[in-house]
Amino acid sequence: MKGEILAGAAVVLLFALFLYVAGSDGGAEWGGADGEAEGVIEELTCGTYEPWFSPIWEPPSGEIESLLFSLQAAIGAIIIGYFFGYYRGRRSA
């Protein structure tokens, strides 16, 4: 149980910090760090850098993007659940 409590506490702490920062209103936008890095590139090159390639396909909306991200998590979670379920079941059988 000790491990579960520690992991739970770490996640709760991260969320508490997030709520604290979000609540203190420092103008945080909670965008992706990669987007911010693109901003840094723009600053460093004084806005002269043009990406030389664009994604072949982009999710048409934020909803569809989150659908595909959830799908990714779900595929992984199914495999993890199957793995532990199968071997735990076999062990106790």
Place this chain on the structure above:
Amino acid sequence: MEGFLPHPWWEVWYALSLPIVIYGIYKINQLAKERRETLPLLALAGAFIFVLSSLKLPSVTGSCSHPTGAGMGAIIFGPAITAVLCLIVLVYQALFLAHGGITTLGANVFSMGIAGPVVAYLVYRGCMRSKLNFYVSIFFAAFLADLATYLVTSLQLALAFPSATGGVLGSLGAFGTVFALTQVPLAIVEGVITALIFKYIIQVKGDVMVRLKVIDDKRLGKLKEMVSA
């Protein structure tokens, strides 16, 4: 970040990653032939990367980033095989999510699939040699691997975009603030979760990990099984 790595650099990172990915594929084939009992663990390591790298978490810096999950695969299978697992996830994200990118794939495989895993592997081996607690070793390996990944990402961008005033080091500071700083709390969470999942792996597949994979000393493995049982 598609198209954001200019001409010499995207090829450089492709060239550096390619041999390691090929070696990783060779090693996976070897596993499939000679140690089939390890394949479920390989699937687990890949699935772990799938889940963790899909979770964009808010950090204290007011922006979001995601853990990598690569530490687990690196500890069990080593960096080369983990590079292949990361490649699969990175291709999925580049094609279906416009996250990462095909032109930056080489750089991303290098930072997430090679640099991070090498750190995880070395830190884990070092910690175990110095007889540190198993779960603490896993924590440090996954935590430092996560940070290393984003430090290397910052370095990759800094090399491609040296600052006019501060050079590579100047822009390393700028990219590091964006990536590495945001990553610190997420890396801690990743370290703790990776340590937790190893508790379950020890319980159900300790035999494969401890004895056949020669990852742990038999004695240590047995001790841990007793602790976690």
